[in-house]
Amino acid sequence: MSDDKAGASPAAAYLAIDWGTTNRRVYVMAADGSVLATARDDRGIKSVEAGCWADELAGIRARFGDLPAIAAGMVGSTRGWREIPYVIAPAGVTELATGIGRIPEERFFIVPGVAYDTPDHADVMRGEEVQAVGACLSGLAPHDALFCQPGTHNKWIGLKDARITSVTTALTGELFALLRDHSILAEMMTGPVEDGPAFRAGIADAAGGDLLSRLFGVRASVLLGRRAREDGAAYTSGLLIGADVAAREVAGRLVHILSDPNLGPLYAVAIEAFGGTSTAIDGQAAFVAGIHHIWSMIDD
Template sequence: MSEVSWIAVDWGTTQLRAWALAANGNVLHRAASASGMGSLAVDQFEAALLELIDGWLRADRVTEVVACGMVGARQGWREAPYAEVPCAPQAMAQVIRPEVSDARLRVSIIAGLCQRAPADVLRGEETQIAGLLAEWPDYHGLVCLPGTHSKWAEVRAGQVTGFQTFMTGELFALLSGQSVLRHGMQGDHPLDLPAFDAGLCAATERPLLGALFGLRAESLLEGLAPAAARSRLSGLLIGQELAGLSEHWQGLPVCIIGDGEVAERYRHALTTLGIAAQTLGAEQVTLAGLAAAHQHISGGF
């Protein structure tokens, strides 16, 4: 079996993911745990990492670990200061190294990006954008990164020129699980595409706050099915998100970074607006971005 050359880590708020890579870039091992940044104290990060990767380390040499995501947040292992846009997606001069007790590893944490006006921040997505540019160096367009907090970034000449965050996923979770709407959309259901499309359409026809309560009223008066109610809520929120971006299209191409149903919902929603978006897998570009950072680090950081 090939020897582990270095380890890539994507450390979010709720999940820790790691990959052991060979010198040629092949993934040798994958592992994940629920030890996200949000569940750890500062003195628990090294132990959480070792629990996942200990079997990949050798006693006779130091293995480089390159990490992105919320591990570099103020509440993380050690804060990696934001780089301000416009700038390259990965600010290698601002990579930081937390102190470790285990002599078998050396950890580097990639900085996030910030924008002053309007104020905005991101962590982790900068590495995915770097991964996109590793594959398409001349890409000039918009990058959509769906998630709990969806990010839209404009990329030009190898730099992130600006970005915007939408709390779409978090609002969906709150509204469907904790608001009065929860009574009409209980359970986990497959996407009802006609209902989703109805939500997309309603997002441009009615004020959002009124359209939201309309879901509850229709459930009471017309027996709107839970699957249709959840799908229409998703369409309403994603439709509002896209409506807030209309001035940014300017004929630019769009690339969605993501996997599964969520990425497909955004691709479909964009198609209804006449925008054909390309899609790249999240793991694919995350690893490409971490590999680009590792190349810089191993070259003299």
């Protein structure tokens, strides 16, 4: 794929946009679902001021071609262009297409997010549903699969028959950032976050289930000379990712990790530590497959 040159390609049929909070990726799509060009930038929804969405879209079209567009992600949230109601799990490509949000005068479509709403657990997502469904429908993963999408808000998505049946979001990444940036542990968290003995010690300690005291233990262990200060960040990462994975009952299961070059390998280590196996899925390929399925099912 090359950047930014196929907007005028004769085969270009529509634009697909993965529009998150911080970043955005635009794909120029052919009618058969192949990608003619793609480019990523930092124009996530928090970079777009209220009232400026049509201008923003005009800028995308000036660059990639004057085509109808379909977007998924936080662009459909209260903080995005227009709030599109969640579809309720279980939900597959049919529900996502039926629940599509439309801004006809702009030839713009927004994929709804998915909510999981049972008496025991409430959860929501916007954007990840396209990747998970797309991975199943394109053969990147089986129709019954468990996905993990590492990130600030780590997502666990269960599918049966290529339909989303469960959603669990963990505050793992955000909590790590809060502790590193604002907590009493900050001075112990300046080292690298990487796989190694400290990260694995964190995973092992997470198995005990007492996260709140293990976090203070980051400080106590350094003060008592039991752990090197430069290992604090890796240990804390192991503790948090370990606590996240420990709660998912991955033993004996295969987890499909939607690609993240930094966090994906760390989650793979933790999944293995708790008796599971994992495989990496190309998140862009999954998104393209999912968004094209949805596009093909809506009347534009």
